[in-house]
Amino acid sequence: MYEEPYRWIEAVANRRTYLDDQFTQGNPLIGVSFTQGILLLTFNRGTDKIYEVYDRIALGGMGHPADLEKLRYTLLDMAHVEGFQRSPSDVTASRLMKNGLAPVIKQAFEEIFKAPYITKILLAEVGPTQDRDHLLSINYDGMFEEQREFGVLSASSSVRGLLAQEWKAHGPLSSLQEALEVSLRLWGIASLLQASNSSSDREEEGKASSSTTSATAIPDDEAIASCIRETLSKETLECVLLDRESGKMETYRALNQAELQPLLPQYFAPTIEP
């Protein structure tokens, strides 16, 4: 039945609907470049979403953990074989994305008799100087985007667009604390927008309306802060720094809660003295 081109297009469109639906409950992931390196930030409910790929490269994922794991191995194999046979400096996020990840994800998406990868991935590569940082994000259909300063994974492209605008409003970030504050705020915005989009979708279904309205306004600061505080009380804040100034070949460092708390006093409840 899929021999006719029209049927195939319809099947791919169905896939999009199915996949979009899978991501509505997902946790957004933010990556920002600043003076000291690149910060990746998300929340998790037990399973990590950010992983080391190579000396200067990390990945952040959204979606099904089994699919993410499979693609993580693809990246690790490719990066380590290349780093071994050529040189560690030949391993770049851009090539991992374009030669390794994108074709695999696109093919799986378009082979409509097989299961697609239910995952979106952000690859971050920290450069020796800030203008050589790379952030590449790929969608479930194999479309990828390459940016220098900012990358985001979120449920829908409309959320991504709004976040990109919001990011532009910030000046350059000059410290880890600033990078943390800004990316946490962006995460809060993404999370609220996703939530309002999915609830408005449900309302539409109820009303059987065909027009697609999604939230377009940035939520106010109070709403963002309370969303972050609420998530902090239920989930684990996961932060990874690709440290340009580590002085070692390896740059990946996961920031632990003890390090994060003093940097984000406004979100962590003060400990009660006995």
Added chain:
Amino acid sequence: MGQKGDFLQVLREQGYAVDNLPQPTNGSGLLNHTELTTGTTVFAMKYADGVLVAGDRRATAGNVVMYDRTDKVLEIDRFSVLAIAGVPATAFEMARILEHSFKYYRRSQLQDLSFEGKLRALSTLLKSNAPAALAGTGTVVPVFAGYDQLEGCGKIFFYDILGAEFEAVEYAVSGSGSPTIRGILFYMNRWGTGPVAGLNEEDALIFVLRLMTSAAEFDSATGGVDAQAQLYPIVKRISAEGVRTIPADRLKTIFSEKVLS
């Protein structure tokens, strides 16, 4: 299918010749080759704070000095060091394979490879290299030292060319200049002022430079210390904090104050 996290398996799948090494053509002349190609001095010894690993910097081919700035003490990861004696091409490749194997394991399995696992990895490489070693084209006799985080102590292991591993109680040596050092260490431990393993860092470093100078005295393939050319051995220190290279400036001061005079 190999185990997950096995970098050698990934290399094999990519068509890299991991096991496809030259075979011995006949059994003659093996020992001559072996001796020719291991011209070097590397050793590891325990001291009060951990382990010191040292290596001279000369690379030779027969009577010819090929290079005077070789680094034979290679940092494999944050907690382990490989000191190599033998054919440099094979030895450097082994070091690179180990480095990538440990990195690959840590990143894919999300945990560090255990110290014992690291020892096994080197043993496996040496074993698959045995035909080349017997043919005389790939002899490698390494010393592996590292910090065992499970047991919380520094450890030293040495190997034969076929991959058998032996744990050294206090020190291990390899290369053509090593018999001299082994003799001195034995003497010092038995009749010296106290066990070498009890020395503090400063005294241990003095001792290391004196040992290297003694080895160079009796072995033409060992570079020793060449203060005129600013050439000092590579010395690395392994402790609970990880591997650290002793800066050449410090060796220079110690050498001029405590070894020359």
